[in-house]
Amino acid sequence: MTSYENFGIVGGGAWGTALAQLLAAEGAPVRLWAREAEVVAAINAEHRNPLFLPGAALSPSLAATADLAELGDRNALLVVVPVPYLRAVLAELPASDAPLIFCSKGMEAESFAFPIDIARAIFPQRPLAVLSGPTFANEVAAGLPTAITLAAADPALAEALARALARPHFRPYVSTDMIGAEIGGAVKNILAIACGIVDGAGLGLNARAALISRGFAEMTRFGLARGAEAETLAGLAGLGDLVLTCTSSNSRNFALGQGLGRGTSAAALMADRRTVAEGAFSAPVVAAAARAQGIDMPITDAVARLVAGETHVADAVQALLSRPLRPEGR
Numbered sequence: 526m527t528s529y530e531n532f533g534i535v536g537g538g539a540w541g542t543a544l545a546q547l548l549a550a551e552g553a554p555v556r557l558w559a560r561e562a563e564v565v566a567a568i569n570a571e572h573r574n575p576l577f578l579p580g581a582a583l584s585p586s587l588a589a590t591a592d593l594a595e596l597g598d599r600n601a602l603l604v605v606v607p608v609p610y611l612r613a614v615l616a617e618l619p620a621s622d623a624p625l626i627f628c629s630k631g632m633e634a635e636s637f638a639f640p641i642d643i644a645r646a647i648f649p650q651r652p653l654a655v656l657s658g659p660t661f662a663n664e665v666a667a668g669l670p671t672a673i674t675l676a677a678a679d680p681a682l683a684e685a686l687a688r689a690l691a692r693p694h695f696r697p698y699v700s701t702d703m704i705g706a707e708i709g710g711a712v713k714n715i716l717a718i719a720c721g722i723v724d725g726a727g728l729g730l731n732a733r734a735a736l737i738s739r740g741f742a743e744m745t746r747f748g749l750a751r752g753a754e755a756e757t758l759a760g761l762a763g764l765g766d767l768v769l770t771c772t773s774s775n776s777r778n779f780a781l782g783q784g785l786g787r788g789t790s791a792a793a794l795m796a797d798r799r800t801v802a803e804g805a806f807s808a809p810v811v812a813a814a815a816r817a818q819g820i821d822m823p824i825t826d827a828v829a830r831l832v833a834g835e836t837h838v839a840d841a842v843q844a845l846l847s848r849p850l851r852p853e854g855r
């Protein structure tokens with residue numbers, strides 16, 4: 526059975542850097558591609574990433590490069606590029622048959638594609654996997670205990686990759702349900718914005734619990750309609766990540782929602798930011814995909830409209846509360 530030791534990381538944001546540090550912490554050589562020259566320079570010279578993961582001390586065995594071609598000899602790649610930019614970066618990857626493990630959480634505009642769909646179209650033969658769960662980057666980089674879902678259609682690949690990524694404090698659970706893991710991550714980002722809005726607007730903890738619960742119902746409806754397994758959605762990549770990011774302002778999506786809830790416009794909150802809140806990109810995409818399939822996702826729809834500046838918090842809340850009463854299971 527193949528064993529994967531030579532990891533490359535595609536993307537030098539907070540999560541790519543934290544995963545690189547996880548693998549390099551004991552001195553293993555790890556190579557990371559970053560788009561920003563200042564990130565490459567700071568990782569190589571100071572063993573830090575002040576732009577995206579300030580405060581984390583990185584292993585000297587982690588080397589950064591600005592040249593994607595330098596990842597051509599790696600025997601597995603973790604791809605950690607925000608979904609809106611993913612297709613363009615994948616198109617530049619050097620030729621290789623190394624597995625691609627997708628760690629981004631979102632859905633592409635217009636194509637309605639998840640990372641695995643984008644990759645299949647570009648690399649029909651390459652082995653693919655998804656890594657997703659409740660994983661704040663700063664905690665993983667600090668070596669705090671974390672569990673995550675690792676999904677691949679081929680169970681042998683999932684197990685080999687899980688073995689290669691596992692550390693005493695980092696525990697992958699294997700699955701064959703890639704679409705379930707992708708949908709869990711994409712939809713929870715949108716719901717984290719909703720919970721941030723509730724917090725920022727001072728609507729209380731009952732409202733937050735209702736949103737988590739009814740949001741999970743939306744995630745499940747959307748997921749099951751697209752072939753996800755209920756077990757995955759109720760696991761780390763779905764409910765687990767939903768609980769994490771709906772209850773902490775350490776989540777960029779939750780923090781964006783807090784700003785909206787306090788009355789700041791989405792345009793002002795999004796202007797000049799270098800970090801991503803993927804839910805802001807994904808909300809209109811998931812809302813449109815759900816509409817096209819006749820799937821009811823009122824919270825997702827409300828977040829999409831709030832992010833687009835098409836409605837106000839009070840009106841969105843009123844619209845959600847005045848929906849017809851219905852059985853809980855629907």
Ligand SMILES: NC(=O)C1=CN([C@@H]2O[C@H](COP(=O)(O)OP(=O)(O)OC[C@H]3O[C@@H](n4cnc5c(N)ncnc54)[C@H](O)[C@@H]3O)[C@@H](O)[C@H]2O)C=CC1
Binds near residue numbers: 538
């Ligand atoms: N930060 C976290 O704790 C976690 C993040 N994720 C997911 O990982 C993905 C990456 O997020 P982070 O590493 O947190 O990003 P980040 O917010 O720390 O950094 C932004 C990233 O976007 C990249 N970027 C910006 N413009 C670009 C362009 N035009 N082309 C290519 N890349 C561009 C930057 O180079 C940088 O890597 C997202 O999908 C996020 O949802 C998943 C788990 C945990």
Ligand SMILES: O=C(CO)COP(=O)(O)O
Binds near residue numbers: 714770802
């Ligand atoms: O996905 C994450 C943790 O699992 C990070 O969430 P944010 O992107 O909202 O910060």
